[in-house]
Structures are given as C-alpha cells and as structure tokens.
Amino acid sequence: MLTAWGLTKTYEGRRVVDQVGFELQPGTVTAFLGPNGAGKSTTLRMITGLTRPDHGQATVAGRPFTAWPNPSHVAGVLLDAAAVHPGRSGRGHLRMAATLAGVPSRRADEVLEMLGLADAATRKIGKYSLGMRQRLGIAHALLTNPPLLVLDEPINGLDPEGIRAVRTLLRGHASRGGTVLLSSHVLSEVDQTADRVLVIGNGRIVADGPLASLTTSSRSLVRAKDMQRLAEALQRGGVAIQPAPDGFIAAHAPVERVSDVTFAAGVPLLGLREEQMSLEDLFFRLTSGSRA
C-alpha cells in the first residue's frame, strides 16, 4: 500500500533523513518511532509530497501520493494539528474539507462523533484544547475513509480515554483492511496499537519488527522466598547477577536457563520473567544514544 525507498533529505548540510525505505501492507498498523529530531516528520512529509526528497521516492498504491487525481481519497494525513483556522468551528472546518474532498457534508458529523467531538462541533477551534485539536486532525484524516492513514504524533496531547479511543479506531481501520502509519516518540503510546515498529535514529532506520521482538532482552528478573539461596544458586550455576527493583534479582541469562539452574538447585521461585527493555534502553542501544 505504501512503499518508500532511499528517502534522503539534507538541511543546512546535515542529512536529517538518510536512505529510509520500507513497505507497508494493508491490514497493518505500523509505528514510526524515534527520539525528537530523529527525522520522523520529515519522512512523513516526503511521503505525502510536502517536502521534496533529495533522493528516493515514495508511492501510495503504486504512484506518488500527489500524483493521484484526488489524493485525500487515497490517504488521510495528519501532520500538524495546529494548522487549522482558529476562527472556524470544528464542524465548519470539516464540512468545508468534505466539500473539497467531494464527500457528503454529513460525513463531517460522523467523524466528529467518532472522535468524541460532537458536543464541541459548533465551538470555535481557537477554543479547543490541544487534545481536541488532535482529535479534530484525526477526524479530518478519516473524512474520506481512505485506505491509508499517515498520522504524525496522533496521540500527542490526548488523555487516557482519548488514547484508548484512537487506538480502537486505528486497530478497527486495520482490521477492515486499511493501512496505518503513525509516528511517536513515546514507546508506551504505540505498544498496544502497532503490529510493527520502525525505529528511526539520526535519520536512519535502525530497527524494524514487532515491538516485542525489539524490546526483548537477554536478562531475566527472578525472585524467591529465600533470596540468599537464589543468589548463591545462580552464581554457582555461572549466571551473573545484579540487584533489580521490587525485590528481584536481574540474572544475565534467558529465563529458560535461570529456570534450569534454580530447579536443579532446588530453589522454589516466586517469580521469573524476561526483562523488558525501556524506551530509553531501546533507543540507547539502537541509536547509540543519539537523542537530540
């Protein structure tokens, strides 16, 4: 549905996006994840034709997005939720967009309802909160019910209820065969939404896969009633250990090995799980601490 290859952009002598390429299949939600300044927005702008790449190209359903006769029917785009006229009402804004896109104006009310903005439909956008503007931007992207959604930080500024609603919406879109690409710099925002995560650091894709496979570490967290015996058993078994939060020991071995060693030593366990890497750890490992 969306193919990008070799996307490259240089600003003021600095490559901010460097040879970015990927292919997105229908029925999937992909998160584009990276620290501030990593190159996410620039990549999304190149995909949607707002920024011209120095090299490379992106196509949506086989041609450049802007080469479609009516691009808004191919992809719904949210790039800057603040870029709306503050003097218009939410409904007025979406009705005008509906007219431009050639969809019935009642669709504006449908998407306002979907995003929980029905009660605020007649209020001026200038009086909307950040979260409401964000929802309005998502509503706009959904106006034509396009097969592809490209959303830059859609969850930014939303309250927990709003986050849940947007997650459900995006998952629903994918389950009906749609394709979703959303960017975020907060891993926890995307972990329940995305099937696949593309991690970008310093303008390059540094990891690509299901989130669970990216955050899996080779360390285990283990706890027993008798922590002293547990520590001794692990050390005797050749497993390096370190103290960990919440009364656990961090063992430098996969759970299978920790389980074997403690079972052989006859130490009953109260808990054993794989250590999950935090966002900071993941970025640090993948981008060599390149956070801007």
Ligand SMILES: Nc1ncnc2c1ncn2[C@@H]1O[C@H](COP(=O)(O)OP(=O)(O)OP(=O)(O)O)[C@@H](O)[C@H]1O
């Ligand atoms: N028009 C521009 N002119 C000069 N530099 C730019 C321009 N647009 C982006 N940059 C720079 O390119 C780099 C990547 O910016 P980009 O907005 O793509 O990052 P991002 O990953 O979306 O970050 P954030 O999470 O902060 O939005 C940054 O260093 C930014 O300052």
